[in-house]
Amino acid sequence: MDQTNRAGLTNVQNCRRVFDTLLGMYPPGHDIHEWLAVETVKWGRLGDALFDIGKFLKSQQKRSPQVLDMKLLRLWCRWEDAFPGKGFNKFHGMFCAVRRFVHTYEMAGRVSEESGEAYNGTQADLKGMLSSMPCDERRIEKITERAQGNLKGEVLKCRVMIDNKSKGKRRGPYRKKARVTGDRSILSRETKTMEVDGESYMVLGSGNLLPTDWFDIFEWFQGGRHRQIG
Numbered sequence: 396m397d398q399t400n401r402a403g404l405t406n407v408q409n410c411r412r413v414f415d416t417l418l419g420m421y422p423p424g425h426d427i428h429e430w431l432a433v434e435t436v437k438w439g440r441l442g443d444a445l446f447d448i449g450k451f452l453k454s455q456q457k458r459s460p461q462v463l464d465m466k467l468l469r470l471w472c473r474w475e476d477a478f479p480g481k482g483f484n485k486f487h488g489m490f491c492a493v494r495r496f497v498h499t500y501e502m503a504g505r506v507s508e509e510s511g512e513a514y515n516g517t518q519a520d521l522k523g524m525l526s527s528m529p530c531d532e533r534r535i536e537k538i539t540e541r542a543q544g545n546l547k548g549e550v551l552k553c554r555v556m557i558d559n560k561s562k563g564k565r566r567g568p569y570r571k572k573a574r575v576t577g578d579r580s581i582l583s584r585e586t587k588t589m590e591v592d593g594e595s596y597m598v599l600g601s602g603n604l605l606p607t608d609w610f611d612i613f614e615w616f617q618g619g620r621h622r623q624i625g
Contacts, residue, residue, distance in 0.1 A: 410442035437477040444470040452493065452503045460498040467494065468476050518542060 406413075414435035421428035448466045451458065467490060474483065497503050521538050528534040589596050589604065596604035597613075605613055 404446065404453070407442050407446045407449065411439045414439055434477075434590075437473070441470075441477045443475045444473045448489075455504045457501050457505055458497055460494075460501060463494060463497050475603075 414431075417437055418428065418431050421431065444466070448463075448470055451463065451466055471486075471490075474481075475484075493503065518538075521541050525534050526536055528537065588607065589598055591604065595607040597607055597610045599605055
């Protein structure tokens with residue numbers, strides 16, 4: 396995981412590029428080059444099978460148990476072709492526990508680590524809203540009731556509709572507002588000083604104006620160099 400920057404699936408997808416680079420490290424006719432020319436073909440096929448099933452299991456959609464069995468069979472055959480007679484303990488969980496789960500619920504990605512983190516966030520929000528209840532037993536019951544209710548299709552559908560209505564469209568960043576003096580508006584991004592009614596002002600990042608004589612004091616306070624004395 397550390398060597399792949401936690402991007403294991405992406406690295407498996409690009410494994411053929413690694414094998415091509417490895418093959419190019421030895422000149423044609425070299426014993427290792429000739430051996431790699433045969434083996435990297437098998438490794439590439441195995442990498443394709445691993446990426447295919449990894450993408451299949453991370454999907455948030457419903458998944459067909461029959462399609463999973465076909466992909467598992469392809470993976471097993473390509474593993475045996477690349478490493479005949481060699482075992483791999485990670486395959487036990489995939490071929491037994493994961494396969495049984497997909498055959499039972501016809502999904503896998505919805506209960507992945509990312510989904511668990513999202514559920515933990517929802518659970519934390521529920522606990523926060525009910526934290527003022529004095530009775531621990533009743534509070535836990537209410538948290539359980541609301542958590543189970545959110546899992547029901549009709550309840551979840553209504554909740555999503557309410558969230559979409561209440562949030563509204565996302566707006567862009569706030570723009571700087573112009574300062575109005577009399578019937579003139581002043582806003583400048585190109586210059587840092589401005590003359591207004593014969594007096595010199597500094598234009599701050601917010602668009603507000605500061606008399607030039609006070610700018611040194613402003614910088615002193617803004618830089619955090621002031622301390623309380625006493």
